[in-house]
Each structure stands twice: as structure tokens, then as C-alpha cells.
Amino acid sequence: MIDRETALAALKAIETPAGGDVVSAGVVRALTVSDGAVRFVMEIDPAQAQAFEPIKTAAEAALKAAGADAVSIVLTGHTEKAPPDVRMGKKSEPKGPEPVPGIARLIAVASGKGGVGKSTVSSNLACALAQKGLRVGLLDADVYGPSQPRMLGISGRPSSPDGKTILPMRNHGVTAMSLGLMTNDDQAVVWRGPMLMGALQQMLFQVQWGALDVLLVDLPPGTGDVQMTLAQKARVDGAIVVSTPQDVALLDARKGIDMFQQLNVPLLGLIENMSTHICSKCGHEDPVFGHGGVAAEARKLGVPLLAEIPLHIDIRLAADGGAPIVVSKPESAQARAFHQVADALTESVLA
Numbered sequence: 001m002i003d004r005e006t007a008l009a010a011l012k013a014i015e016t017p018a019g020g021d022v023v024s025a026g027v028v029r030a031l032t033v034s035d036g037a038v039r040f041v042m043e044i045d046p047a048q049a050q051a052f053e054p055i056k057t058a059a060e061a062a063l064k065a066a067g068a069d070a071v072s073i074v075l076t077g078h079t080e081k082a083p084p085d086v087r088m089g090k091k092s093e094p095k096g097p098e099p100v101p102g103i104a105r106l107i108a109v110a111s112g113k114g115g116v117g118k119s120t121v122s123s124n125l126a127c128a129l130a131q132k133g134l135r136v137g138l139l140d141a142d143v144y145g146p147s148q149p150r151m152l153g154i155s156g157r158p159s160s161p162d163g164k165t166i167l168p169m170r171n172h173g174v175t176a177m178s179l180g181l182m183t184n185d186d187q188a189v190v191w192r193g194p195m196l197m198g199a200l201q202q203m204l205f206q207v208q209w210g211a212l213d214v215l216l217v218d219l220p221p222g223t224g225d226v227q228m229t230l231a232q233k234a235r236v237d238g239a240i241v242v243s244t245p246q247d248v249a250l251l252d253a254r255k256g257i258d259m260f261q262q263l264n265v266p267l268l269g270l271i272e273n274m275s276t277h278i279c280s281k282c283g284h285e286d287p288v289f290g291h292g293g294v295a296a297e298a299r300k301l302g303v304p305l306l307a308e309i310p311l312h313i314d315i316r317l318a319a320d321g322g323a324p325i326v327v328s329k330p331e332s333a334q335a336r337a338f339h340q341v342a343d344a345l346t347e348s349v350l351a
């Protein structure tokens with residue numbers, strides 16, 4: 001029976017009028033393959049609807065030749081409809097861990113404890129990778145405190161061309177989606193387990209991410225439903241764990257590390273955030289939360305320490321201002337720490 005890889009391979013043989021294949025050009029969105037049936041959306045410029053009719057026919061033929069029993073392709077253009085209510089949506093189809101269509105690598109950014117800077121790391125890392133020329137997505141799955149819209153300077157509501165799939169937002173070269181964009185700013189969201197899992201699956205499989213080199217997933221703190229659902233439903237290529245050097249944060253980080261080991265998700269490395277405080281007036285360095293604890297933990301685990309990021313007011317101001325420090329002060333020492341992580345990833349898991 002046809003599987004996702006075979007379907008994608010068959011579609012890669014189909015050219016767009018502008019050149020390049022339909023998968024790499026990001027035309028194929030929201031691909032699902034189940035029980036021999038292949039379904040997806042071809043998102044095109046409405047002016048090109050005629051030109052895409054033969055392409056649609058060729059894609060149907062190629063998929064049937066590759067073993068599909070049924071093929072359903074919907075041609076859509078962008079429209080400004082209200083986003084679907086993610087909490088009311090039906091559960092997504094994928095059953096086991098499978099790659100998210102069009103996404104080459106999926107990396108989770110996790111922490112054992114809240115407030116250690118996981119979202120700050122995710123937004124800066126996403127922008128740093130985009131600055132290196134990679135096609136980057138950032139999924140804010142921190143359902144208890146989605147902060148990426150603010151950190152990436154994104155507002156407004158994502159639109160849905162067909163009421164089923166969701167168009168992500170974009171800023172600083174990063175394609176982004178957050179549960180924070182689907183709720184009102186002041187709305188306290190009380191997610192129950194099954195709702196949470198359905199919403200995460202929709203964010204992964206029904207957002208039209210397009211072709212991406214990497215999707216970063218900013219997880220909620222701890223070891224809960226979201227982490228489990230992510231690893232059970234999507235193929236996660238690796239996890240980065242962020243911690244402050246404090247013993248208590250490290251203790252929680254260890255639980256997160258154990259969880260990823262149990263879920264068979266490779267640990268790509270640790271990041272020590274708020275490593276030392278650098279005074280913005282005199283440049284004096286002070287190890288407010290201690291220093292070096294995360295490096296020692298990384299050594300013990302035999303994984304890389306990807307960076308030690310200082311506690312610096314510019315990092316906070318940049319995050320609050322909607323342009324992460326790697327965008328607002330790309331040459332600063334603080335930005336360099338994030339670039340170092342981006343370099344390490346492009347040399348390892350993203351090579």
C-alpha cells in the first residue's frame with residue numbers, strides 16, 4: 001500500500017510551470033496518506049488555476065501509478081477566512097510517529113522548568129538558522145504560555161483557505177504558528193488532555209508549513225501530554241534541553257532528558273541560559289544562578305553543550321520588542337551565543 005515517502009517521491013517528479021517540482025516549491029500542502037488514499041492541497045496563485053489543471057491531472061496519474069487507490073487534490077488560493085476553531089476540530093489522521101509533510105527535520109526545544117528561557121532560545125535560534133539561508137518554521141506548542149507571537153513580532157489571525165488547513169504567519173524569515181494566535185490575547189486557555197493532543201496534531205499536520213529544512217517546536221515546560229503526543233505522532237529528529245545552572249532547574253531538566261530517552265528522541269545537546277549576568281553599565285560578569293552546572297551535566301551525559309547564554313537585559317528587551325537579539329543586534333556578543341547553536345546544528349543534525 002502506498003506510504004507517505006512513496007507519495008512524496010511520485011510528486012517530486014511533477015514540475016510547476018515556474019520550474020522546480022511541486023513538493024520543493026511548497027505547492028503541496030497538508031498531505032495525508034491513509035489506507036491507500038492520498039489527499040492534499042495544492043496551494044497556488046489563483047491566476048494560475050488553468051495552468052495547474054494539467055499538473056493536477058499528472059499528479060493524480062503519478063500517484064495512482066505509485067500505488068494509490070484514491071487521490072484527492074484540492075487546488076486553493078489564499079483567502080481571508082476566519083481560522084478554524086482548533087479546539088473543535090476533528091482529530092488528525094496520522095496514527096504513529098511519521099514525518100510532517102515537507103519538513104526535513106523536526107527539532108524540539110524543551111525545558112524541565114518554566115521561565116528558563118526556552119522560548120527566547122527557540123525564537124533566536126529560528127532567526128539565526130533563517131539568517132544562514134535555511135527554510136525555518138517555528139511551532140509554538142507552549143499551550144500554557146504561548147509567547148512566540150510577541151517574541152517574533154507577529155499579530156493578527158492566521159487565515160484558513162479551505163476551513164480545514166491553516167496558513168501560518170511569517171516574520172524575520174521564519175514561518176511561524178502558535179496556539180497564541182488562535183486565542184484572544186487575554187483569554188485564559190484551559191486545555192484538557194485530549195483537546196491538547198488534537199490541537200497539537202492540527203498544528204503539525206494541518207498547518208500549511210510548505211517545504212522546510214527544519215521545524216523547531218517550542219514545547220511547554222516539563223514532561224506532559226504535549227511532549228508525549230509530539231513524539232508519538234511526529235518523527236522528532238532531536239531535542240535540545242534548555243536549563244539555567246541552578247540545581248533545581250537542572251534536576252527538572254534531567255527528568256526531561258530521561259523522557260526523551262524513553263521516547264527514543266535523540267538528545268542533540270544542552271543549553272545553559274542565564275549563565276552569568278553581564279552588567280549593561282560596566283560589563284561586570286556575575287554568576288547569579290551559579291555557573292557551569294549544565295556543562296557538567298552535558299559531560300556526564302556525553303552530549304554537546306551547545307551554548308552558554310548570558311543573562312543580559314538586551315536579550316529580554318529584544319524579546320519583548322518582537323525582534324529577537326539575533327535580528328535587532330546581530331553583531332552583539334549575546335547574539336553570537338545563539339549563532340553558535342545554529343552553527344552546531346547545521347554541522348550535525350541539519351547537515
Ligand SMILES: Nc1ncnc2c1ncn2[C@@H]1O[C@H](COP(=O)(O)OP(=O)(O)OP(=O)(O)O)[C@@H](O)[C@H]1O
Nearest residue numbers: 114115116117118119120145310311312315316319
Ligand atoms: N539570557 C537572557 N537574558 C535576559 N533575559 C532573558 C534571557 N533568557 C530569557 N530571558 C527573559 O526571561 C523571561 C522568560 O523567558 P522565556 O519566556 O523564554 O522562558 P520559557 O522557558 O519559555 O518560559 P515558559 O516555558 O514558562 O513560557 C522572558 O522575559 C525573557 O525575555
